[in-house]
Amino acid sequence: MENIRNFCIIAHIDHGKSTLADRLLEFTKTVGERDMHDQVLDSMDLEQERGITIKSHAIQMDYLHEGNAFKLNLIDTPGHVDFSYEVSRSIAACEGALLIIDATQGIQAQTISNLYLAIEHDLEIIPVLNKMDLPNAMPEAVEEQIIDLIGCDHEDIIHASGKTGEGVEKILEQIIHKIPAPKGDPEAPLQALIFDSVFNSFRGIIAYFKITNGQIRKKDLVKFVATKKEYYADEVGVLKLGLEPKDVLGPGDVGYIISGIKTAKEVKVGDTITHVKNPCEIAIDGFEEVKPMVFAGVYPIDAEDYEELRYAMDKLQLNDASLTFEPESSAALGFGFRCGFLGMLHMEIIQERLDREFDMNVITTVPNVSYKAHLTDGSTITVYNPSGMPASTTIQEIDEPYIRANIITASEFIGPVMNLCLDKRGELISQNYLTAERAELVFNIPLGEIVFDFYDKLKSISKGYASFDYHMNGYKPAKLVRLDILLNGEMVDALSTLIHFDNATSFGRRMCEKLKELIPRQQFDIAIQAAIGAKIIARETVKAVRKDVTAKCYGGDITRKRKLLEKQKKGKKRMKQVGNVEVPQKAFLAVLKLD
Numbered sequence: 001m002e003n004i005r006n007f008c009i010i011a012h013i014d015h016g017k018s019t020l021a022d023r024l025l026e027f028t029k030t031v032g033e034r035d036m037h038d039q040v041l042d043s044m045d046l047e048q049e050r051g052i053t054i055k056s057h058a059i060q061m062d063y064l065h066e067g068n069a070f071k072l073n074l075i076d077t078p079g080h081v082d083f084s085y086e087v088s089r090s091i092a093a094c095e096g097a098l099l100i101i102d103a104t105q106g107i108q109a110q111t112i113s114n115l116y117l118a119i120e121h122d123l124e125i126i127p128v129l130n131k132m133d134l135p136n137a138m139p140e141a142v143e144e145q146i147i148d149l150i151g152c153d154h155e156d157i158i159h160a161s162g163k164t165g166e167g168v169e170k171i172l173e174q175i176i177h178k179i180p181a182p183k184g185d186p187e188a189p190l191q192a193l194i195f196d197s198v199f200n201s202f203r204g205i206i207a208y209f210k211i212t213n214g215q216i217r218k219k220d221l222v223k224f225v226a227t228k229k230e231y232y233a234d235e236v237g238v239l240k241l242g243l244e245p246k247d248v249l250g251p252g253d254v255g256y257i258i259s260g261i262k263t264a265k266e267v268k269v270g271d272t273i274t275h276v277k278n279p280c281e282i283a284i285d286g287f288e289e290v291k292p293m294v295f296a297g298v299y300p301i302d303a304e305d306y307e308e309l310r311y312a313m314d315k316l317q318l319n320d321a322s323l324t325f326e327p328e329s330s331a332a333l334g335f336g337f338r339c340g341f342l343g344m345l346h347m348e349i350i351q352e353r354l355d356r357e358f359d360m361n362v363i364t365t366v367p368n369v370s371y372k373a374h375l376t377d378g379s380t381i382t383v384y385n386p387s388g389m390p391a392s393t394t395i396q397e398i399d400e401p402y403i404r405a406n407i408i409t410a411s412e413f414i415g416p417v418m419n420l421c422l423d424k425r426g427e428l429i430s431q432n433y434l435t436a437e438r439a440e441l442v443f444n445i446p447l448g449e450i451v452f453d454f455y456d457k458l459k460s461i462s463k464g465y466a467s468f469d470y471h472m473n474g475y476k477p478a479k480l481v482r483l484d485i486l487l488n489g490e491m492v493d494a495l496s497t498l499i500h501f502d503n504a505t506s507f508g509r510r511m512c513e514k515l516k517e518l519i520p521r522q523q524f525d526i527a528i529q530a531a532i533g534a535k536i537i538a539r540e541t542v543k544a545v546r547k548d549v550t551a552k553c554y555g556g557d558i559t560r561k562r563k564l565l566e567k568q569k570k571g572k573k574r575m576k577q578v579g580n581v582e583v584p585q586k587a588f589l590a591v592l593k594l595d
């Protein structure tokens with residue numbers, strides 16, 4: 001145990017976690033030259049392509065220091081807010097953290113929020129100034145920021161580069177000197193924290209854990225405390241570039257277990273593994289179920305593909321327990337699923353995986369958050385879909401979820417950022433200058449306002465010089481109304497939105513204008529109306545056009561005529577018939593494109 005060190009790397013996205021991890025793996029010869037490629041730990045295709053870390057990954061390095069053999073367990077963490085739950089689990093499995101800061105960017109929103117998580121878990125922090133090879137690195141200024149933030153000395157900050165390898169050996173030495181060895185009693189009942197799991201098509205679910213107390217052996221009968229399920233440990237071992245089976249693992253060890261677990265749902269990140277015989281009395285605390293925050297309908301373009309879509313969703317859920325879905329039907333779109341996602345990036349990733357891995361052509365509806373509706377009969381229901389909101393006459397009060405948003409930006413953009421947040425019904429909590437040029441703004445904002453286009457707007461008004469992170473911050477009552485869209489008098493449930501009363505009229509008008517742009521002209525006039533209850537608040541018309549593709553065929557050639565009709569049908573594929581109106585896929589996301 002004295003020769004084990006468990007650490008994670010925390011940083012704002014793109015500050016160089018994965019690249020620096022590569023250098024550590026190379027330096028310790030954990031990965032041979034032959035296997036080396038950029039960002040080895042990011043194994044999912046999508047991760048490699050987008051250059052982001054989605055799942056956390058763990059790997060053990062052997063390192064000889066002054067004649068002593070050390071085992072260093074590195075736990076890589078995702079940097080994006082949507083996956084912050086995984087960050088906090090990974091952190092809970094460590095005794096120390098490398099805090100990586102890009103020397104050209106300085107401290108950003110996620111640097112701070114991840115640092116707070118690490119401090120909460122009493123981790124020893126090793127500050128690392130990365131990208132020192134770049135000519136625009138500003139080490140003095142960023143060091144001042146770091147010292148302000150964590151109260152260390154200049155000498156404590158390691159200068160490094162994931163590109164040149166500068167500082168890598170120093171980092172390894174500091175890991176050994178500064179980070180405490182794990183504690184734990186090998187004789188005590190088994191207590192192991194599950195911090196991640198992956199799906200492997202040959203071996204089923206592989207759960208990653210860190211042992212706090214006790215030992216685990218191959219063939220042991222173990223129990224997962226939260227799910228109450230029991231399994232035989234078919235295989236246990238440590239994580240190298242691949243899996244390395246071991247007979248026994250003890251306190252402080254980071255390892256994996258394979259035990260006939262079929263789906264990710266059976267393994268709850270944050271759960272405790274113990275023995276069925278002689279179980280531990282208390283689970284390792286901090287377990288909380290991950291809850292999806294953003295919901296959207298996902299519908300097959302062709303109704304016949306419904307079962308295939310269900311199959312694809314089942315498969316995705318096998319290795320992504322944070323994805324939830326249940327069948328839903330829409331008058332406009334037919335049968336599909338209401339899916340829950342951790343955030344907007346998660347939603348995008350799932351959509352992309354459906355397309356890429358399953359070749360599924362789907363229509364996704366506008367994302368929304370979940371609301372609590374307190375009804376006049378005293379009951380409370382949770383509403384996941386605007387069209388599921390009960391009639392306003394039966395509602396006493398609607399509560400919507402809020403987030404606490406941390407935004408760090410250059411001083412010159414404080415005004416525009418402030419305006420954007422206020423426009424999104426945000427409430428300023430604090431404003432704090434980190435340096436003369438940079439400020440941290442903290443806002444309470446309804447989550448529902450963030451899911452639309454907040455990120456994009458923030459990026460464009462700050463010219464990219466603002467970073468953003470958030471945490472859930474409870475529910476608050478809101479004056480919300482349901483805005484419906486009617487096409488030729490028929491309500492299209494998939495286009496309903498919940499919107500703040502004060503913004504409803506202008507929103508309805510913009511929706512109608514946008515839909516007019518997006519819905520192609522057809523053989524009759526199409527009336528587009530926005531309504532709140534029975535009251536129409538806006539209207540536009542798409543004028544009729546007669547587009548007769550067979551006119552040129554002189555009535556003669558039947559096969560040619562059929563071919564043309566066939567072709568016309570194909571062109572409509574990405575359209576959905578709603579009543580007598582054909583609505584293109586992009587119209588269902590019109591809300592996201594309002595100016």
Ligand code: GDP
Pocket residue numbers: 011012013014015016017018019020039051052053079130131132133134160161162163164
């Ligand atoms: P992560 O999001 O924190 O995992 O960041 P990555 O490791 O994916 O790095 C983000 C980008 O910065 C990539 O394009 C890297 O090639 C680049 N990068 C990372 N470290 C360095 C460095 O030390 N110097 C330079 N010049 N570029 C780096």
Ligand code: MG
Pocket residue numbers: 017018019042051052053
């Ligand atoms: Mg990464």
